[in-house]
Amino acid sequence: MMHLTLIGIGTGNPEHLTLQAIRAINAQDLILIPRKGAGKADLADLRRQICADVLTNPKTQLAEFDLPIRDPGTPDYRQRVNDWHDAIALRWQGTLNAHPQATRAALLVWGDPSLYDSTLRIAARLDPQPTLEVIPGITSLQALTAAHQISINEIGAPYLVTTGRRLRDAGWPTGVDTLAIMLDGDCAFQTLDPHDIHIWWGGYVGMKEQITHAGPLETAGPEIIEMRTKARADHGWIMDIYILRRTSC
Structure with a gap:
């Protein structure tokens, strides 16, 4: 039976790897490297670099595969994502099947595999189901609060982690600042x-x-949009995250 390990590699900084993650990388027969196309080649390059830096097991192989593109034509968002996850699972399965000698395989996952990442959902689609292991990593939320030297919550107050889509469609949730x-x-x-x-x-x-910015949304918002647009043009991709707080509470 295949043993599949999802290894959190932090936010893309090789220095964020935990000792547990390094040990897990070196315990594999096969490490899957997804490719997202020429515009996002940095993402595969970083995974290769991590392996070059910490992989000392000569028996561990790297296996690269191309990720399918999400079909923009399906109007229902959830169906569109589910179809995309089905297609990714088939690519995983095909790559694993091409290496029948491998009994331990891993994917290097940005951030924490359990926090707003679909890797676990995709892994659940594999057939036959592998035994699964998850190695946590530093999340982008931790990296953001560290970069700004802030605590995410006020004393005794809750905070909510959500998506841009939910914020746009439903507005600011009640009961949280x-x-x-x-x-x-x-x-x-x-x-x-x-x-x-x-x-x-x-x-x-x-x-x-890394680029950061902070301030009142009224003035910082347009500046962030400009910074984000330039960064995406420069790199071909962007991963970003932000915290909003009501200051009148």
Whole structure:
């Protein structure tokens, strides 16, 4: 039976690897390297570099595969994502089947595999089901708060982790004054009344390319949009995250 390990590699900085992650990398027969196309070649390059830096087991092989593109034509968002995950699982399965001698395989997952990442959902689609192990990594949320030297919550107060899509479609959730926003490709903070809201934003947090900005949303929001647009043009991709807090509470 295949043993599949999902290894959190932090936010893209090789120095964020834990000792547990390094041991897990060296315990594998096969490490899967997904490729997302020429515009996002940095993502595969970083995984290769991590393996070059910490992999000392000569028996461990790297196996690269191309990720399918999400079909933009399906109008239902959940169905579109489910179809995409089905297609990714088939690519995983095909890559694993091409290496029948491997009984231990791993994927290197950005951040924490359990925090706003679909790797676990995709792994559940494999047939036959492998035995599964998850190695936690530093999350982008941790890297963001460290970069800005802030605590995410006020004393005794809750915070909510959600997505840009939810913020855009449903607005600010009731009962909470601090939001951590992930998976936001369209700067959903633009849909809010910026009065009395502070934002802490970061792109490529934890990486050498890291850029950050913070301030009142009214003035910092447009500046962040400009920074984000330039960074995406320069690199061909961007991973960013931000925290919003009502300042009038």
